[in-house]
Amino acid sequence: MINEHYKAMLSEKSVIRQIAETASARRAEIGAENVFDFSLGNPNVPCAPAFTDAMVDLYETRDPYELHGYSPSVGLVEFRAAVADSLNRRFGMDYTENHVFPTSGATAAIAHAVRAVTKPGDEVLTFAPYFPEYRPYIEGSGAKLTVVPAAADGAQIDFDAAERMLTDRVAAVLINTPNNPAGVVYTARTMGRLADLMARKAAQYGHDIFLISDEPYREIVFDGADQLFPAKYYDNTLTCYSFSKSLSLPGERIGYVAVNPRATDADLMVPVFAQISRTIGHNCPSSSIQLAVARVVDETSDLSVYERNMNLIYDALVELGFEVERPGGTFYIFPRTPTEDALEFCTQAMEYDLFLVPSDSFGVGGHMRLSYCMETEQLERAIGRLKVFMHERYGRQSA
Amino acid sequence: MINEHYKAMLSEKSVIRQIAETASARRAEIGAENVFDFSLGNPNVPCAPAFTDAMVDLYETRDPYELHGYSPSVGLVEFRAAVADSLNRRFGMDYTENHVFPTSGATAAIAHAVRAVTKPGDEVLTFAPYFPEYRPYIEGSGAKLTVVPAAADGAQIDFDAAERMLTDRVAAVLINTPNNPAGVVYTARTMGRLADLMARKAAQYGHDIFLISDEPYREIVFDGADQLFPAKYYDNTLTCYSFSKSLSLPGERIGYVAVNPRATDADLMVPVFAQISRTIGHNCPSSSIQLAVARVVDETSDLSVYERNMNLIYDALVELGFEVERPGGTFYIFPRTPTEDALEFCTQAMEYDLFLVPSDSFGVGGHMRLSYCMETEQLERAIGRLKVFMHERYGRQSA
Incomplete structure (x- = not known):
């Protein structure tokens, strides 16, 4: 018989993976260029x-x-x-x-x-x-x-x-x-x-x-x-x-x-x-x-895209009135959500094909994680979509 | 503090690895060609x-x-x-x-x-x-x-x-x-x-x-x-x-x-x-x-050396009077040792630079494991050495 402990883990699957899977299904429906997936921390630059x-x-x-x-x-x-x-x-x-x-x-x-x-x-x-x-x-x-x-x-x-x-x-x-x-x-x-x-x-x-x-x-x-x-x-x-x-x-x-x-x-x-x-x-x-x-232990891939992307998304979030700390590293950013309930906000965003991860599984409420390891051009379009969402649903206007 | 359970495992290190390490040290002393190492099951043919x-x-x-x-x-x-x-x-x-x-x-x-x-x-x-x-x-x-x-x-x-x-x-x-x-x-x-x-x-x-x-x-x-x-x-x-x-x-x-x-x-x-x-x-x-x-899931390396070697070592063991089952596969053979105590026999063999694994750790007494994944030429010389050992210590003569 299958070990019950591991079987029970199946129903508590990683929230991040579930969102990534939904995004993946959506890509198959409407094309990858129309899905703005901030869910997975999957390095997008080629290996060194x-x-x-x-x-x-x-x-x-x-x-x-x-x-x-x-x-x-x-x-x-x-x-x-x-x-x-x-x-x-x-x-x-x-x-x-x-x-x-x-x-x-x-x-x-x-x-x-x-x-x-x-x-x-x-x-x-x-x-x-x-x-x-x-x-x-x-x-x-x-x-x-x-x-x-x-x-x-x-x-x-x-x-x-x-x-x-x-x-x-x-x-x-x-x-x-x-x-x-x-x-x-x-x-x-x-x-x-x-x-x-x-x-x-x-x-x-x-x-x-x-x-x-x-x-x-x-x-x-x-x-x-x-x-x-x-x-x-x-x-x-x-x-x-x-x-x-x-x-x-x-x-x-x-x-x-x-x-x-x-x-x-x-x-x-x-x-x-x-x-x-x-x-x-x-x-x-x-x-x-x-x-x-x-x-090649001292080599790295060209990692500059992450800093370029961080600056773009950080500036956009600030303009849109999000409370957010500027990241010192990684390819993540972790703003407060405008709603107390992070899941509510991330669920609304999905209607705009924006895939964001609510913060609860990270041990904190009222935030969301955005992973910006993507082509800068795709990030720019994602930011455009985020602006539409924030304008239509929250009446926010960027400068 | 280091977990005591894993620390205790250090003193019960694999018998096979210990013999392999002794063989390795001996190779450094007298040259690889003079050490007859039947201990490790390390495939010796090149990858496919x-x-x-x-x-x-x-x-x-x-x-x-x-x-x-x-x-x-x-x-x-x-x-x-x-x-x-x-x-x-x-x-x-x-x-x-x-x-x-x-x-x-x-x-x-x-x-x-x-x-x-x-x-x-x-x-x-x-x-x-x-x-x-x-x-x-x-x-x-x-x-x-x-x-x-x-x-x-x-x-x-x-x-x-x-x-x-x-x-x-x-x-x-x-x-x-x-x-x-x-x-x-x-x-x-x-x-x-x-x-x-x-x-x-x-x-x-x-x-x-x-x-x-x-x-x-x-x-x-x-x-x-x-x-x-x-x-x-x-x-x-x-x-x-x-x-x-x-x-x-x-x-x-x-x-x-x-x-x-x-x-x-x-x-x-x-x-x-x-x-x-x-x-x-x-x-x-x-x-x-x-x-x-x-x-390449259906490919294999050229595995024919294992059968060639098995036939050589099996025939030699039989000639030397060992009780041994003919293997149907793998690159191992598992004869009875002439002494009841397998470790005693394998320790004697080490004096002839023959490295054999006593059977006790396999859950059986009075046998030894020989791994014959080696060049056939090296196996032939190892068999020569085994004959010297069996003659000098056990008065056995091959045909």
């Missing part, structure tokens, strides 16, 4: 050409036995060393290949990190608004997700609430900067306060509290800003990364966990990840993809 | 050239956005349809793309299959000798592995023991034909008896008992025999497959679960697998590998 070159070269020149052989259970040393060197160069760290574990994207990275530093029943603390898939990732490990409510506008973390909720039961804190869905990028001040709080609580409780830092958007920061590196601020950090956005390879499922060499039991952590893989059926990402990414 | 051609063509001609985009959570339809068609053609089945779920090799296939049809505490029954990694795969899901002892020589399954051990607590039966480590290929008679037993017990207990059929060696059968297809014999079958051996792509992590369309809830099963993925951080194998394999 250097990646394609590396892969074709590997296929043409490498012994297939080497290219496609089993990875050791901790992954290929070429990949692990290339990632360690890159992080050391960029962020002044001192990783070795023994601190890097290749994973099938950030999803698998989090799956391993959570299992390594929690036991069933422990709490993992995160901050609203948060990526809703964190819930199945955490709960699937047997741990419990606890969500600190969103801070008042302008503040990045509600530290009073965090202080209260970071109890003795919390084994790990999960952060995501730049953040999905709000595009918030933590400042050094926020990161320093969080690290201090965690260190103080860990000392008070007499046990480690690990920082799990989910960083798939690390390379998408705006205004020429430098993205800070959370592991610099806190020794017990597991950095979870995916090349899905930086190299535009979401389908290839390639990422890693990097263990801060100053973490407790740092040298045991990667072998422990390999044991976790045995129990969840993981066994490393594709060997050829590991080898190709190892060669 | 058609796969390389398909992949290079995809890289050269496909829009990178299509090639590397996110898979739907149930996988790419090209892959699912190609597998369904191939199984239907070869085995007279009636799969559709809705019954096939792409996975990161057979490991992930089993991880999904077990979670889908068991709940924590349920038993999964398998038959000794069995692949030792089944234990972490099953126990990682919360289910319990129960092992039916090996049958007397010649019999494929001890049906008296199976009858007794297939209790009401058993939710699934896990088989592996052709079998690692013994190379046994189930006959139609064995398969029919097992299906009858399972159907009878399921009726008696009033609940489904699923067959999980692990078939990575399906394409490596000897003497021109046809490998039977277990799902033909039993409706509630989940077929777990890997292209690691057929296409010689072990590092690429590509396989599938196929759900018999006549199984209970057959149409729900693939969506349930997608939910399971969310909880274990899986999210489909590499998109480009799915697309390339979809084009």
Whole structure:
């Protein structure tokens, strides 16, 4: 008989995916150019050409036995060393290949990190608004997700609430900067306060509290800003990364966990990840993809479209009278909805073939997430449609 | 703090891997040509050239956005349809793309299959000798592995023991034909008896008992025999497959679960697998590998070396007086050791740089597993060394 727990999950399918599916059906009806789909965070720029070159070269020149052989259970040393060197160069760290574990994207990275530093029943603390898939990732490990409510506008973390909720039961804190869905990028001040709080609580409780830092958007920061590196601020950090956005390879499922060499039991952590893989059926990402990414670890696709699009949509939303924070990175923006009930607003918008995601599944009411990874020309037309909608339904006029 | 359960697993590392690591260290000392490593089942033939051609063509001609985009959570339809068609053609089945779920090799296939049809505490029954990694795969899901002892020589399954051990607590039966480590290929008679037993017990207990059929060696059968297809014999079958051996792509992590369309809830099963993925951080194998394999699903590498090697090593073992069953497939052979204690014999052999795996971790005493996926020339020299060892230590002489 089918396991009832997983069967029940079928009826709580991701809201984002459901909206994306409706948009998809609508595209089949009226043509893709007439559907304005802000739902999915699916990178729309082509992968970095250097990646394609590396892969074709590997296929043409490498012994297939080497290219496609089993990875050791901790992954290929070429990949692990290339990632360690890159992080050391960029962020002044001192990783070795023994601190890097290749994973099938950030999803698998989090799956391993959570299992390594929690036991069933422990709490993992995160901050609203948060990526809703964190819930199945955490709960699937047997741990419990606890969500600190969103801070008042302008503040990045509600530290009073965090202080209260970071109890003795919390084994790990999960952060995501730049953040999905709000595009918030933590400042050094926020990161320093969080690290201090965690260190103080860990000392008070007499046990480690690990920082799990989910960083798939690390390379998408705006205004020429430098993205800070959370592991610099806190020794017990597991950095979870995916090349899905930086190299535009979401389908290839390639990422890693990097263990801060100053973490407790740092040298045991990667072998422990390999044991976790045995129990969840993981066994490393594709060997050829590991080898190709190892060669282009510092490259990115042309990511400039995201900043160009952010400026367009941000300006349009402000003109239309939305309350909205300007994102510091990612390809998301998270305005308040004019109605208290975000779903009501997003449902109205669908009549205009505008597909927006209501904020409730991100742990916050009265907002919506717009993903602007699309061609700029399509975004311009989508903004036109948004103006029509806001004029007809809300009497709003842009300048 | 590191999870104690996974930390404890570090000290129970796979015996096979430990021997392989010792062999590896020895190669560095005295040169690869002087080390006779029968430990790892690592395919040694190059991948099928058609796969390389398909992949290079995809890289050269496909829009990178299509090639590397996110898979739907149930996988790419090209892959699912190609597998369904191939199984239907070869085995007279009636799969559709809705019954096939792409996975990161057979490991992930089993991880999904077990979670889908068991709940924590349920038993999964398998038959000794069995692949030792089944234990972490099953126990990682919360289910319990129960092992039916090996049958007397010649019999494929001890049906008296199976009858007794297939209790009401058993939710699934896990088989592996052709079998690692013994190379046994189930006959139609064995398969029919097992299906009858399972159907009878399921009726008696009033609940489904699923067959999980692990078939990575399906394409490596000897003497021109046809490998039977277990799902033909039993409706509630989940077929777990890997292209690691057929296409010689072990590092690429590509396989599938196929759900018999006549199984209970057959149409729900693939969506349930997608939910399971969310909880274990899986999210489909590499998109480009799915697309390339979809084009070459009926191809294999040149697998003839395995049968040639099997005949050489089987004849040599018989000449040296070993008790041994002739394998029907795979690239393993599983003779009795001359000593009761298999470890004692394998330890002696190491002094001759012969690396053999004692049988205890396969759930059987007094045997050893030899993996003969190596160049035939190297195998011939390994056999020479085995003869020296058996002569000097056991006074055995080959004809």
